[in-house]
Amino acid sequence: MSNANKEARAQYMLDEADVVAFLQQHPEFLQQHPEVLASLELRHDSGTAASLIERQVVLLRDQNRELHARLNGFVETARGNEQRVNQFNTLARALIAAGNTEELVANLDARVRRDMRVEAMFIGLDAAGDTQLPVCIHALTADDARSKAVTNVFRRGKPVCGPLSSAQAQALFPDLAPMPASAAMVPLGEQQVGGALVLASHDAEQFLPTMGTLFLEFMGELVTAALRRYLGAEMLP
Numbered sequence: 001m002s003n004a005n006k007e008a009r010a011q012y013m014l015d016e017a018d019v020v021a022f023l024q025q026h027p028e029f030l031q032q033h034p035e036v037l038a039s040l041e042l043r044h045d046s047g048t049a050a051s052l053i054e055r056q057v058v059l060l061r062d063q064n065r066e067l068h069a070r071l072n073g074f075v076e077t078a079r080g081n082e083q084r085v086n087q088f089n090t091l092a093r094a095l096i097a098a099g100n101t102e103e104l105v106a107n108l109d110a111r112v113r114r115d116m117r118v119e120a121m122f123i124g125l126d127a128a129g130d131t132q133l134p135v136c137i138h139a140l141t142a143d144d145a146r147s148k149a150v151t152n153v154f155r156r157g158k159p160v161c162g163p164l165s166s167a168q169a170q171a172l173f174p175d176l177a178p179m180p181a182s183a184a185m186v187p188l189g190e191q192q193v194g195g196a197l198v199l200a201s202h203d204a205e206q207f208l209p210t211m212g213t214l215f216l217e218f219m220g221e222l223v224t225a226a227l228r229r230y231l232g233a234e235m236l237p
């Protein structure tokens with residue numbers, strides 16, 4: 001053994017002796033720090049047979065890891081919910097600050113682009129007869145391709161998330177290139193569906209069919225209330 005190895009071994013043995021001496025002088029240490037005891041590997045001279053204590057320790061450690069994983073999941077969910085609440089609060093303030101329909105739509109567009117990684121937004125309302133709408137809002141008529149593109153959200157009355165077909169993308173976002181990879185369709189209306197808010201993203205993972213839609217429902221209700229202030233209740237009954 002080289003001198004360097006001997007010195008390292010001597011240092012290691014000295015450190016080990018210090019630990020032993022410390023534990024002997026402080027027998028309550030492991031009781032006060034159970035996390036240290038839980039991480040120790042204790043073996044028994046029982047040959048190949050595992051003792052009952054070893055089995056119990058293994059099970060407890062597995063349970064501890066599972067609980068830590070679940071706790072981390074709860075923490076991440078709480079952080080996500082907090083972020084959504086903050087975004088919703090910011091959106092509400094932006095809509096309230098709008099002085100007219102054009103400002104309202106512009107503020108909404110700015111917030112969803114920033115907070116939801118959205119590249120394009122579409123707002124369409126059911127327009128019967130010669131109803132006049134602001135240029136920032138599209139009229140949905142019976143034979144219009146845009147009406148057909150949002151049929152599902154009118155039929156379900158709930159937000160619909162997932163990819164858009166080529167026909168839907170061309171009807172709703174003819175100037176958006178490349179074609180959106182995912183979108184969220186949100187119904188607008190208080191008592192019945194009278195319009196649709198569509199948020200399009202180039203990120204295929206942004207709006208998935210399996211995602212929760214509670215925040216989108218709240219957004220639809222908020223946008224509906226804001227639009228009714230300027231367009232009148234008859235446009236979004």
